[in-house]
Amino acid sequence: MTPDRAALLARVEAFDIGGPTNPALPFAARLAREHGWSRPYEDRVLHEYKRFAFLAAAGFGPVCPSEDVDAAWHLHLTYIRSYWTRFCGEVH
Template identity: 60%
Template sequence: MSETHSLLATPDHPVWAALSPYIIGPQDADLPFAERLARDNGWTGAHAQRVIEEYKRFCFLAATVDHQVTPSDAVDQAWHLHLTYSRDYWERFCPEVLGRPLHHGPTAGGGAEQHRYFEQYADTLKSYEQAFGAPPPADLWPSAARRLIDDPRARRVHPRDALIIPRRAVRPLLWLAGAIAVVHFLYW
């Protein structure tokens, strides 16, 4: 571990000391940030809390490493939602917690941009491990290939607009359909 990164995430680092206790949004909201994040993404409250912790770690990296960083999709969902709390984000979080602005820049598209973000995300994963002493949790921070090649093919679907059948349920349904077809063929 390099000397620069070995001290980054210590509790006495000023950015981490400000990030750790930070709670996003108004404290008296009927729908607090964590609950809204969970609701909007179909996550449990515990999962949303883990994502918020990883969002804080991402923001720590963004404020302290010497390269641009790219979030995982889950972390990006927390960042997008936080940006909608614009007063909290721009008037409290960036100046008081991070000590600097943190802008969200989407890709311009194309092969060069995909390559740049691929490298940036891989560097983010490396910096995470250096700063926090362990690799990021794989369920919240997938590999660069999955994050930037496979996952962008996905679409966010609202359950009221589509019937969603998990892949693990498809095989038994196909087996059942096949059994019904055989019975139908044999007896009708």
């Protein structure tokens, strides 16, 4: 892995989707609730979501998320500041 890709992976893995705010229903809890997932399963999905985002951003070629990763991605899109400003703008 190139140093640039390693740095990107580290930033993606360290990214806190919930961010600095503390809403009544944090992102991870909302994701689990909306899909009927346990917290351990939701943790796995978020880990896979970050891996998917890394592969997509690193330019390894076309990637396709699983159905559950896609659900996490689409929910993240609704968190405008977290996704567009912090994740896309600062991490990628």
